[in-house]
Amino acid sequence: xxxxxxxxxxxxxISAILLFIVVSVIYRRIAGKKAGKSxxxxxxxSCEAYSICHTVNKK
Amino acid sequence: MSVKxxxxxxxxxxxxxxFNALTxxxxxxxxxxxxxxxxxxxxxxxxxxxxxxDLPGIYSLSxxxxxxxxxxxxxxxxxxxxxLNIVDGTxxxxxxxxxxxxxxxxxxxxxxxxxIDAVEKNGDKIxxxxxxxxxxxxxxxxxxxxxxxxEEAANxxxxxxxxxxxxxxxxxxxxxxxxxLSRIQELVPLPEGQExxxxxxxxxxxxxxxxxxxIDPDIxxxxxxxxxxxxxxxxxxxxxxxxxxxxxxxxSIIDSCYIKKNKGKLTTTDKIDRIVxxxxxxxxxxxxxxxxxxxxxxxxxxxxxxxxxxxGVFGDGWFLFGKGSDAYEEAVGEYxxxxxxxxxxxxxxxxxxxxxDEAIDLVATAEIYDDEGNLEETIxxxxxxxxxxxxxxxxxxxxxxxxxxxxxxxxGDFLERANTAKWLQDLILDGIVAGVGSVLGFVxxxxxxxxxxxxxxxxxxxxxxxFILDRIFKKFGLSGKSFIxxxxxxxxxxxxxxxxxxxxxxxDRKMTIITTTFIPCGAKLPIIALISGAxxxxxxxxxPSAYFVxxxxxxxxxxxxxxxxxxxxxxxxxxxxxxxxxMPTLTNLWRSTWERGSSFIKKAGTVILVxxxxxxxxxxxxxxxxxxxxxxxNNSLLAAFGSFLAPIFKPLGWGxxxxxxxxxxxxxxxxxxxxxxxxxxxxANEVAENGWQVWANMREVFTPLAAYSYLVxxxxxxxxxxxxxxxxxxxxxxxxxxxAITYQCTFAYAVSLxxxxxxxxxxxxxxxxxxxxxxxxxxxxxxxxxxPRAGSKVKxxxxxxx
Numbered sequence: 094x095x096x097x098x099x100x101x102x103x104x105x106x107i108s109a110i111l112l113f114i115v116v117s118v119i120y121r122r123i124a125g126k127k128a129g130k131s132x133x134x135x136x137x138x139s140c141e142a143y144s145i146c147h148t149v150n151k152k
Numbered sequence: 153m154s155v156k157x158x159x160x161x162x163x164x165x166x167x168x169x170x171f172n173a174l175t176x177x178x179x180x181x182x183x184x185x186x187x188x189x190x191x192x193x194x195x196x197x198x199x200x201x202x203x204x205x206d207l208p209g210i211y212s213l214s215x216x217x218x219x220x221x222x223x224x225x226x227x228x229x230x231x232x233x234x235x236l237n238i239v240d241g242t243x244x245x246x247x248x249x250x251x252x253x254x255x256x257x258x259x260x261x262x263x264x265x266x267x268i269d270a271v272e273k274n275g276d277k278i279x280x281x282x283x284x285x286x287x288x289x290x291x292x293x294x295x296x297x298x299x300x301x302x303e304e305a306a307n308x309x310x311x312x313x314x315x316x317x318x319x320x321x322x323x324x325x326x327x328x329x330x331x332x333l334s335r336i337q338e339l340v341p342l343p344e345g346q347e348x349x350x351x352x353x354x355x356x357x358x359x360x361x362x363x364x365x366x367i368d369p370d371i372x373x374x375x376x377x378x379x380x381x382x383x384x385x386x387x388x389x390x391x392x393x394x395x396x397x398x399x400x401x402x403x404s405i406i407d408s409c410y411i412k413k414n415k416g417k418l419t420t421t422d423k424i425d426r427i428v429x430x431x432x433x434x435x436x437x438x439x440x441x442x443x444x445x446x447x448x449x450x451x452x453x454x455x456x457x458x459x460x461x462x463x464g465v466f467g468d469g470w471f472l473f474g475k476g477s478d479a480y481e482e483a484v485g486e487y488x489x490x491x492x493x494x495x496x497x498x499x500x501x502x503x504x505x506x507x508x509d510e511a512i513d514l515v516a517t518a519e520i521y522d523d524e525g526n527l528e529e530t531i532x533x534x535x536x537x538x539x540x541x542x543x544x545x546x547x548x549x550x551x552x553x554x555x556x557x558x559x560x561x562x563x564g565d566f567l568e569r570a571n572t573a574k575w576l577q578d579l580i581l582d583g584i585v586a587g588v589g590s591v592l593g594f595v596x597x598x599x600x601x602x603x604x605x606x607x608x609x610x611x612x613x614x615x616x617x618x619f620i621l622d623r624i625f626k627k628f629g630l631s632g633k634s635f636i637x638x639x640x641x642x643x644x645x646x647x648x649x650x651x652x653x654x655x656x657x658x659x660d661r662k663m664t665i666i667t668t669t670f671i672p673c674g675a676k677l678p679i680i681a682l683i684s685g686a687x688x689x690x691x692x693x694x695x696p697s698a699y700f701v702x703x704x705x706x707x708x709x710x711x712x713x714x715x716x717x718x719x720x721x722x723x724x725x726x727x728x729x730x731x732x733x734x735m736p737t738l739t740n741l742w743r744s745t746w747e748r749g750s751s752f753i754k755k756a757g758t759v760i761l762v763x764x765x766x767x768x769x770x771x772x773x774x775x776x777x778x779x780x781x782x783x784x785x786n787n788s789l790l791a792a793f794g795s796f797l798a799p800i801f802k803p804l805g806w807g808x809x810x811x812x813x814x815x816x817x818x819x820x821x822x823x824x825x826x827x828x829x830x831x832x833x834x835x836a837n838e839v840a841e842n843g844w845q846v847w848a849n850m851r852e853v854f855t856p857l858a859a860y861s862y863l864v865x866x867x868x869x870x871x872x873x874x875x876x877x878x879x880x881x882x883x884x885x886x887x888x889x890x891x892a893i894t895y896q897c898t899f900a901y902a903v904s905l906x907x908x909x910x911x912x913x914x915x916x917x918x919x920x921x922x923x924x925x926x927x928x929x930x931x932x933x934x935x936x937x938x939x940p941r942a943g944s945k946v947k948x949x950x951x952x953x954x
């Protein structure tokens with residue numbers, strides 16, 4: 094077991110980092126949606142519909 | 153003491169610019185009326201006790217549209233401590249109409265004459281103290297854009313609020329009207345401080361004012377008698393009497409306060425508009441402008457930067473400032489040529505069963521390919537040529553200049569040195585780097601597009617497009633008002649769909665929601681750039697055609713839908729004030745471009761990253777001979793799923809699993825189409841060494857016609873989930889949402905089928921069931937476009953019998 098871990102340490106660490114990124118992206122998307130953040134493709138401060146968008150989401 | 157300052161003014165008078173200057177916010181500022189559709193709040197920079205509320209632009213306190221209702225309700229019901237009324241100094245006469253109403257609300261008013269720099273530039277003069285005297289309130293000069301007078305305006309507003317004294321209107325109507333107003337005030341108990349405002353509103357028969365006061369019907373009928381008496385005496389209706397008298401008053405103010413240098417002469421904006429909005433020239437100019445927008449951003453300027461991103465950043469690497477690039481390219485060309493010659497000769501010798509050194513009479517054929525996999529040259533190689541080349545060594549780029557390795561090289565080296573497992577290296581290089589990199593490779597083009605669109609918005613041309621298109625839209629029963637959401641939708645479909653709520657007519661609003669996403673949003677740009685650059689070699693017409701296909705789809709859909717009972721009816725009237733042309737500030741342009749562009753980078757690093765990992769996993773795992781595990785891509789789970797879907801798209805020319813799967817992943821985000829294709833083609837045929845090679849692999853599967861059909865399908869079909877969610881919210885009905893999505897997908901399918909099959913007939917003479925289906929679709933489309941409108945027969949009969 095120890096030998097396996099030592100031989101694959103880099104693979105395990107990088108895989109764990111990737112897994113962490115994936116989980117955190119999914120978590121943040123879900124949390125953001127619950128918090129009323131929009132998931133659209135433009136930045137809020139450049140958006141003409143910023144105020145109505147977030148008003149809708151808050152409802 | 154906490155102070156609430158309301159920013160009120162006409163649309164496009166600079167309220168949001170002043171709001172940003174006062175609060176340090178970065179709210180979107182557009183040079184067209186109606187940018188602000190909801191109120192926004194912020195705190196004053198130098199006095200955090202003061203809250204500034206930016207209201208949507210209104211022309212008067214008699215609201216007609218949703219945003220006008222928002223502004224009026226706030227001013228009348230929430231009673232801010234002070235109103236900071238922004239008036240456009242270059243258009244004082246029209247702006248003062250609202251001012252005369254605001255001074256009747258019983259709230260302190262400070263007038264900020266904005267665009268004072270433009271007034272001075274025109275050589276005009278405004279007598280501020282005389283204006284202040286006439287209006288009965290403090291007047292300050294401001295240039296919100298340049299930050300001139302902003303602090304003074306803020307201080308004046310705060311002081312006026314602290315004084316607590318409501319502005320007393322100086323203006324008096326004619327004696328007859330004033331008499332009626334007094335009689336109304338005597339009859340009805342009106343809200344304190346707002347007696348005059350409500351008396352005038354009751355005189356105007358303002359329904360909202362009547363409803364808010366809950367007046368006894370008997371009293372209402374008495375009021376009606378007073379109004380009718382007054383109307384008879386003055387020979388006009390009550391509302392017109394008030395409007396006319398207000399304008400007479402405003403004209404007298406202008407005469408005494410405003411000295412116009414070029415009275416009666418055309419302004420620069422007028423002169424430009426004579427050409428730009430000309431009945432004949434407007435459309436060709438619009439077509440040229442939009443052609444240039446996409447041509448510059450996708451085919452020329454954007455393309456150079458994207459080439460660098462694809463070949464350099466997401467390829468082998470690049471030379472710092474390009475120094476040494478030419479010499480290295482030459483050396484590489486020489487090396488590849490020599491290597492191809494040696495390889496061809498040695499392969500031919502091996503085939504002949506002799507040693508190359510002994511093949512004196514042998515002649516081989518060497519083929520030289522370019523980076524994109526195109527055959528460039530064919531060379532006949534004899535023994536003499538082979539022996540002259542001798543030993544060759546691959547040139548090292550660092551010998552020619554400062555060489556910066558590309559992301560795949562750096563990541564690959566790192567993973568190699570870290571001794572990671574092969575599957576992880578494949579996942580990162582062929583999955584994440586290829587997928588995310590393929591999307592990021594097109595970001596430069598996106599930035600150029602956003603920069604140009606921001607410029608067109610800020611300078612005032614975009615507002616003209618709505619005006620120009622209204623003329624065409626009107627002919628087909630559509631409203632130019634629908635173009636505003638489409639204009640916004642060119643950045644992102646979600647706010648575009650949301651902006652449709654300013655359209656009062658329900659059927660027009662629904663139709664706009666359905667068609668807004670036909671305009672290519674920023675996320676679709678990578679698809680356009682990919683097809684244009686990789687499939688058509690950067691042909692000049694491909695990228696601009698994507699925009700015009702969108703416009704044509706909107707017009708055709710509008711005509712088709714308007715002729716159904718669901719959408720029948722006259723279009724909403726479209727009244728729009730054309731803003732003056734302005735040279736946008738670099739800060740505003742950059743902020744708008746960066747906000748939009750950086751969101752895509754962020755999305756690539758989050759949603760697209762997760763999606764590419766999923767795509768890579770599904771495309772590399774499946775059931776093989778030894779059970780579940782890593783398999784060849786064509787035997788993967790994704791291939792099995794894609795192959796199930798692929799036959800649906802066969803009539804469109806791209807009935808292969810990769811295309812079907814990529815289109816489906818576009819539902820997550822449209823740029824994911826490119827990301828998925830990047831993953832699926834990075835390891836196909838030849839392992840791609842740079843971004844463009846991925847697309848060379850893709851050309852093996854897509855013919856140019858199929859690629860164009862693919863582009864059109866992905867432009868017109870259902871948008872991403874975020875936009876579908878926005879459709880659902882705005883429709884507020886699941887059935888209507890389903891209708892919208894079904895219509896979009898069916899329309900996209902039909903158009904793509906026609907393009908591929910009729911295109912195949914014209915270009916290759918191929919005829920089959922698809923061609924017949926294409927002609928049937930064309931016939932049906934023509935019928936739907938030219939048939940009479942639903943209900944028109946009934947209407948005609950009714951007219952005839954009358």
